Amino acid sequence: MEVNQEKARVLIEALPYIRTFSGKTFVIKYGGSTRAGGVSDSSFADDLVLLSHIGIRPVVVHGGGPEISGWLSKLGISSVFSDGRRITDDETMEVVEMVLSGKVNRDLVTLVQKRGGRAVGIAGRDAGLLIGERISEGELGAVGRVISVNTEILDLLDRHRYTTIVAPVGVDRDGQPLNINADEVASELAGALKAEKLIMMTDTPGVLDSGKNLLTSLSPEQVKKLMIDKTIHGGMVPKMQGCLKAIEAGVGKVHVIDGRVPHALLLEIFTPEGVGTEITRE
Structure with missing residues (x-):
């Protein structure tokens, strides 16, 4: 009985969040570095189906660096x-497209559908x-940046x-x-869709301070300051730049989670304390 009561309590606690977010769009970046032996994929697929x-509209952008x-x-x-x-180069681009648009994308679609969801996999080149x-x-070859987004196929x-x-x-x-960075793609899509949330799933707990402690909530100005003083550095810098751009484009809130x-995904969205860092509007 106690176990069942705990389950009921969890569902009741989640109800206000469900009411708030039903009908809203979440853009979720699922990084290749987070996928450990398929376990993460299975958990992630369950979350997407739920x-x-x-009534939440999830749009997923996946990476695949380790597989490439x-x-x-x-x-x-x-x-x-x-x-x-x-x-x-041209030879590498063929493999990048084969792995991302072929294997990784198809694997995630199949997992979602096995769990009772309805999923369609597309590449950024589809439908413009x-x-x-x-x-x-000449320097990086076919590495690109986004200059325009057409959300018609997503709608x-x-x-x-x-x-x-x-x-x-x-x-x-x-x-x-x-070949376009997945963080940038997720940020651009979130801005174009005016998403309620952009959720960056990474292989770190979130944004950390200089003492490696998790910063649970930040404003855009605080993020900029952390980049200036090099507390945010390395690969986290372009990720944070994309997050700030999404906020400027009208995204409601950005989350960086492990x-x-x-x-x-569910722990961050449906619990008061969350599990990562949220970046809120001023």
Whole structure:
């Protein structure tokens, strides 16, 4: 009886959040570094199905860096990076698209559907969703930045109650494929959709202070200060820049959470204390 009462208490505590967020859009970035042996994938898929069933509209952008590196190694192609970005020549771009749009995307779609959800996988190049341009001609190859977003395909799938899972592969204006950072894609989509939340699932507990303590809530100005004094550094800098851009574009709130924690998505959304860092409007 006590166990059942605890379950009932948890459901009742979640009810105000369900009422508030039903009908709202959440853009969720699911990083490749969070996926540990498939366990995280299963937990994440369960969370997505639950969100969809209670009326929340999840749009997922996934990464796949470790899988790309693994396949490049199998094919005898070296992985070369510059300032954290994968140098993407034509041969590497073929593998990037094969892994992201093919294997990783399809695997996540299949998991969601096995758990009773309805999911469709697309790439940023589909239906003109993500148009981009190369970051630097000749240096990084087919590495791009987003210059325009067309949300028509996302709106269409949402009307039919599909969870959309997006591979971060866009195209330039000439139709050539581009390898675009998944954090940037998630931020751009969240801004274009005026999402209620942008949730960045990472392999860290959230944003940490200089003593490695979790900062549970930050304003945009506090984030900027932490970047200036180098407390936020390395790969977290572009992630935070994307988060700030999303806030400026009208996203209600941004969350940075540890995607390795089972059901981290639900714990962050439906509990008062959450499990990561939230970045709120001023």
